[in-house]
Amino acid sequence: MAAKDYYTVLGVGRDAEDAELKKAYRNLARQFHPDKNPGNPAAEARFKEVSEAYAVLSDPDKRAQYDRFGSVGASPSGFEAGFGTIFEDLFEGFFGGGGGGGRRSRARRGADLQYRLEISLEEAAAGTETKIQIPRHETCETCDGSGQETGTTPEVCGTCRGQGQVRFSQGFLTVARPCPTCAGAGRINRHPCRSCAGAGRVAREKLLKVTIPPGVEDGNQLRLTGEGEGGLAGGHPGDLYVLLQIRPHEIFVRQGADLVCELPLTYPQVCLGDEVDVPVLDGKARLHVPAGTQPGQRLFIKGKGMPHLRGRGRGNAVYEVVVEVPARLSARERQLLEELREASKESSGPLLSSFLERMKKLFGG
Ligand SMILES: [Zn+2]
Ligand SMILES: [Zn+2]
Structure with missing residues (x-):
């Protein structure tokens, strides 16, 4: 930035008078003002450059020093402090819908x-x-x-x-x-x-x-x-902003427009399939559990989720299957399960078959 010629930056001649400087600065500063160029770092850099040039050339002492030595030895941070003031002086009334007739308006918007x-x-x-x-x-x-x-x-x-x-x-x-x-x-x-x-x-x-x-x-x-x-x-x-906070629900967790909850089922229920009562947001519904449902599988009731804020329709109620293994067994359960263990020695699912296959490969058993 030090190499830039301040007169070139403002687009004026070396003999420019105060009024001409001011006019040039106003036009450029309005053009590159950060409020008018949000998220544009090039415009912001230009704005600072223009402000810096004007800060120097509008001050007779600094201008004389600049004309003679080609710099004023200013630290860049020094200008940050200075140009806010210069800017306000020139632009009162230009931005923020200021007062009419050149007089400073004292009207102030209320806070949000x-x-x-x-x-x-x-x-x-x-x-x-x-x-x-x-x-x-x-x-x-x-x-x-x-x-x-x-x-x-x-x-x-x-x-x-x-x-x-x-x-x-x-x-x-x-x-x-x-x-x-x-x-x-x-x-x-x-x-x-x-x-x-x-x-x-x-x-x-x-x-x-x-x-x-x-x-x-x-x-x-x-x-x-x-x-x-x-x-x-x-x-x-000013305006009032109402920030909405939704209390955590007893059962459902929201995922976009879907309402998700865990559904604990027993091993026989997922093996044989079942019809179960499940919660929906406005009461209860019947859910069909197909035979052979796997742990972690998601079962849906369509249209029982949240409505879409913009647009039509609703998400789904989603039930994530958890198979609960009982910690204690009755004598009857134990007896039946022991029978089941014997009976299922013959049958194996795809997971077990693949596991045994890979074990065989590994150990050559
Ligand atoms: Zn005062
Ligand atoms: Zn009053």
Whole structure:
């Protein structure tokens, strides 16, 4: 970056006057501003380059030094601190929909709020309507958010002459800090509104109805436009984000639109097949277990999962088969199992056959 000529960067001649510099910088900075080029590192680099060039050339001392020595010996980090201030000076009113008539607008948008709402898996599946109590600051109706008693106007701060900032020099850079007298407001309110004590906002609890569509997922957010904190001095209110948290379910775990649970079955059930009662989200259903079902196999009931949030249809209820081996046996069970062990010596499944085959190969048995 050091090799770049600042005049070339801004596209102006060596004899360019202040107005011309300013105009060139404005055009380029607007073109390459990071807000207008999100995720574009080339534009960001250009923006920094342009800002650096302007920071030097707009300062008569630095410009003279640059003209003579071709550099000002600045550390790159020094410019980071400086250009925010320069940028704000030039662009007040250009970005963020500033005030009309060249006068600085004091309207401020209210902050966004977030509310965590816990719902059950059943509510997430069916959708629900609920009421939530939101503590928030609403724009004061008496003063319309100005904080000023009707008919009075705020006084311009003497310390910063209404700028809200005081500047001081740090090396060759001018650094701005919020004004200590007015805390950056630029104005001093000698007649605060009685309803809000000058704050422009009052604390209230608002009861809001929230409609949750069927199929929402844990972590989804609903935006309620304009239901956040109230704006100041005519600014718009912020938004309210309702963050949905779905309570863990007794039985089901969600996998996308499917609802999955383990289904413990006995060895005879998976061998012979069965009809069993299984849970679904809204009650019970009959599930057919085919003869020869394997451990870990997944059995489905179609359309008994979660609805798709966007689009039609539902996922499935999924039952993952677990074969439970009894830890204790009755005398009758033991007797039957011993008989079964004898009987099954003759038969073997594909897993056992393949295992015996491989063992034979290995040991030549
Ligand atoms: Zn008020
Ligand atoms: Zn001040």
